Amino acid sequence: MDTERNADAPVDHDRRHALRQGAVAAAGLLAGSAAVAQVPESAPPRALKIVLHVSAPDGWPPALSNAKHLAAQYPSIQVRIVTDGGGVYGLQGSSNLTSLMEEVARLGVRVEACRNALEEKKIAPDSLPAFVKVVPAGVVALAQAQADGFAYIKP
Numbered sequence: 001m002d003t004e005r006n007a008d009a010p011v012d013h014d015r016r017h018a019l020r021q022g023a024v025a026a027a028g029l030l031a032g033s034a035a036v037a038q039v040p041e042s043a044p045p046r047a048l049k050i051v052l053h054v055s056a057p058d059g060w061p062p063a064l065s066n067a068k069h070l071a072a073q074y075p076s077i078q079v080r081i082v083t084d085g086g087g088v089y090g091l092q093g094s095s096n097l098t099s100l101m102e103e104v105a106r107l108g109v110r111v112e113a114c115r116n117a118l119e120e121k122k123i124a125p126d127s128l129p130a131f132v133k134v135v136p137a138g139v140v141a142l143a144q145a146q147a148d149g150f151a152y153i154k155p
Helices: 002-037 057-073 087-093 096-106 115-120 140-149
Strands: 049-054 078-083 110-114 134-135 151-152
Touching: 049 140, 057 078, 057 087, 057 096, 078 087, 078 140, 087 096, 087 115, 087 151, 096 110, 096 134, 096 151, 110 115, 115 134, 134 140, 140 151
Parallel strands: 049 078, 049 151, 078 110, 110 134
Antiparallel strands: none
């Protein structure tokens, strides 16, 4: 039996060592998460750039909500909205949407519309609000934004 106990001793020691290491690791994780939790919510972790994609009329409310909150709460973040496809219909006329678009544009959000979509939908570029920048192709504008470090979000 002494032989069995001696054979078990290193196992018990290894088990205790492993448990101790696990406890230390868990304490480190808890301390790390507590440190993260203390970072103010208004401070982004680093300089961010975000491009929001609106390809249908019903994409405007969530995109504008995101853009408004990002611009107001994180003024150092660059926010851009690119619209193509049926999303260009939201740029027409005077409405709550266009008022909110103008508001986010005043906060520094850049709004871009796809010329191809405008032509396809028979919308004259000069009929759009002054804050809208017409780009040759929405998909190229999205790809270029991503190449320039913008994170792509489709709300």
